[in-house]
Amino acid sequence: MKNFIIKLNIFLLIFTFNALINISSAQDRIVIAGGSLTEIVFALGEGDKVVGVDKTSTYPQSVTTLPQIGYWKLLNIEGILSLNPTLFITLSDAEPNNIISQVTQAKVDVLSLKRVPGTLELLYENIEKIANKLQKPDQGQQLINHIKDNLSQIQQKIDMQPNKAKVLFLMSMGGTNSVAGKNTTADALITIAGGENLAKHNSYKSYTAESIIAMNPDVIVLNSHSIQQLGGSDKIDTIPGITETAAFKNHRIITIDDGYLFGIGPRVDEVAKILYDGFYLQ
Known part of the structure; x- marks a missing residue:
């Protein structure tokens, strides 16, 4: 008892x-x-x-x-x-x-x-x-391991590329073209996905049509909000200077969702794959 x-x-x-x-x-x-x-x-x-x-x-x-x-x-x-x-x-x-x-x-x-x-x-x-x-804590470590594993697979593919894709991230708003430079999420994502950001300035900076043409990127990345501002993906050619770039001529324009750009988040492996495919598989 x-x-x-x-x-x-x-x-x-x-x-x-x-x-x-x-x-x-x-x-x-x-x-x-x-x-x-x-x-x-x-x-x-x-x-x-x-x-x-x-x-x-x-x-x-x-x-x-x-x-x-x-x-x-x-x-x-x-x-x-x-x-x-x-x-x-x-x-x-x-x-x-x-x-x-x-x-x-x-x-x-x-x-x-x-x-x-x-x-x-x-x-x-x-x-x-x-x-x-x-x-x-366990779930946190599992999430970290999951991201690392996926990025490791992408890195293996990056290491097999003989040359890095030359990339510009373009944000088009109200007729002004802003390009992402260093210390931006866009720059970090380009690097993680195996590309080289041609813009070496800090933060965002307005570019003229002549500047975009002179840099002549292999790939141009746009955010979804910019596409909406333009009036749709069929209006990309209205961005001054873009039609003279190798990226436009070779149909290597990538659009990514704005959600990826609000800091490096747990979907970084997902956007890295999208960008890698756009850089090297198109």
Whole structure:
């Protein structure tokens, strides 16, 4: 009888402990500023706890139905707190500059993560930090290993290419052509996919038609928003100078979704394959 009572008490203790964990988990409310960070949370299987995101969070499709807290460079403390978050995951350079301290002062747990440099090492670091915060360390390591394995396969193919594709990433908006240079997500993705970014300047810079013609890229990458701005893919030839490039003449124009450009995220292997195929298999 005594052993039975002891076993019963142990069972009740374990049951109560698990119940408390489940209650705590059910009450978790995560708000995120940063598309790549949102993708990491969902990739770790914790998307059901996300109650609000910023405008750069567009993947997976289900996040588009969540309440928005604005653009990560123009956040509003009232909008964030109105969602009653228990955890705010944000890029460390989110703005206004005092937004992180404001959320912290409101007694909300904050996980602030670096956005730059846009490297795979930083991606893996951010995955690990988010996974640990969400008590999913094993899932975090599995995600990292999955990405590394896929990128390793792509790298093997890159190593077999005798020459690197010469690439320009072009963002066309309102008649102005901006080209992605160093310290941009586009530049990092081009490099990861085995291409050489012809633009050596920092950040984004407007290019004239003459500049694009002079650089004469083998491949031009455009984002989907630029295609929409142009009025469709059949309007690419309206970009000044583009028809004189080898990329246009050889039909080597690649379009990628804007979602890939909001920081190096867990789908980096997916976009790297798209770009690699465009660089070398077309």
